[in-house]
Amino acid sequence: MANNLLQSPAHASAVPFSRPPTPGVHPLQVGFCGLGAMGYFMARNLANSFKSQLPPLIVYNRTVSKSQKLLAELGASAVKVADTLDQLVTECDVIFTNLANDAVVMNIYNEFAKALAHSPPTKVKIFVETSTIYPTLASDLDKLLLSFPHTHFVTSPIFGPPKGADSATLVIAMSGDYRSKKEIAFLLVPAVGRKVIDLGGNVEKAPTLKLIGNGMIMGMNELLAETLTLGEKSGIGQQTVYNLIKEIMPAPGLVAYGNKMVNDLFDGTVGFAIDGGIKDANHIRRLSAELNCPMPAVDNAHRSLISTRAMHQAQVVAGTQQWDIIDWSASIASSRVAAGLDPFDSKKGTGVIRED
Structure with missing residues (x-):
């Protein structure tokens, strides 16, 4: 699954993991849910960082105009707008979420679970929650997703204001499945942030x-x-x-x-x-x-x-x-x-x- 072309040697010290294996036959499809004050810039920087190496970033936002704004800014070669959450889940190997509060996060992940139940994954699928949530919610989400085959969950809250998201200087905390964290870290640095702090396997630690x-x-x-x-x-x-x-x-x-x-x-x-x-x-x-x-x-x-x-x-x-x-x-x-x-x-x- 990994795409090791996205990490330059200059940024290796900012990621506490070894470089992932060589990419597989099929390119990694990445998706992003939540284009708010932080999420818009994060999604934009992700899309820009690998538009020549991976398929267009698939984005979903409840207010469709924000997705259309990102599409207009970057073009169809970098961004594809998902019409539904089902489409985002079905088509993507990695799905990032950046949402307003715990209630919204829980609601979105319940919708993800419905999509997974309808179309169980046949290969690894990683969900990455980057919002600020209460730690026990992270455990609830982990249990929810791990009931589906090939599905992994990583908590990855970010430190920094919207200006930092715009300039890709965020600091990123991370906890959860080790192999998944390795995949995600090399997507996020330097595209979205400048450093990853690894908190181990317990998904409650990063929140x-x-x-x-x-x-x-x-x-x-x-x-x-x-x-x-x-x-x-x-x-x-x-x-x-x-x-x-x-x-x-x-x-x-x-x-x-x-x-x-x-x-x-x-x-x-x-x-x-x-x-x-x-x-x-x-x-x-x-x-x-x-x-x-x-x-x-x-x-x-x-x-x-x-x-x-x-x-x-x-x-x-x-x-x-x-x-x-x-x-x-x-x-x-x-x-x-x-x-x-x-x-x-x-x-x-x-x-x-x-x-x-």
Whole structure:
């Protein structure tokens, strides 16, 4: 099944697996389900990476216009649009999924199971779930798929924003069947991401690491929001505090989210929508409670996200919203309001006057 032409020696150190065997007689058919903020770029980069070596990437999305957009962008030599999930499952050897939440993931995989029951595979078929899901759901999906012959399941959540998906600089966690992971890793790097982290055979491990990573990011965002707000309220100015952060703590995440907060760049259609952040916060809090491992930073971040969403929804009802969907970096609104500032417009409020 493998297609070892897709991995250059320069990227070998980014993949913790040996190169797969030589490809078989039939070229590998890859499919992708879910063309959202992340999935669109991932599918596009996959299609571009092997359009001269493998058949066109088969894509499926509930909103067909997104599939048609990708087809128009890349052409029929790189992309083929599936009319149904059955077609995606039947025609593909590898199916990637990138979906909004656990309920959608479960629904899609139940549809996959129906297709597999109707047309049992006669050769290896690998399903790769790249969304952020609760770890026990991964086990449920694994059990569901392994009841069908020749079928394997890999969890492969990705770290990075849509901009990282666009530039193919994502970090990819991976757990599940070893041979399947080897196949998938050499498809994804460097086409979609820059590095694979192998978490072993237990499919729950990669989703667990993903939640840990997202918890760290949302805790960082909470502290960042509080710090920038204190800078503004104290008369130092949030821009000055942000400049200091870039000098002494220039981590990519701090710099990127700090820029969004300072400049009120809260458009969730080009970032990570706040509903997704709240969903992840709920998952992390559930995990920490089940493991008796408190994460108060995440608790605080969750409160800020909920408060911010409530403020934004009030604006939507009043018809005064600037963005129909807000990015989770807008959680700074909670800190601003608590400090007596405008939630979404940093130009309103204290105003910094320098004392010479």
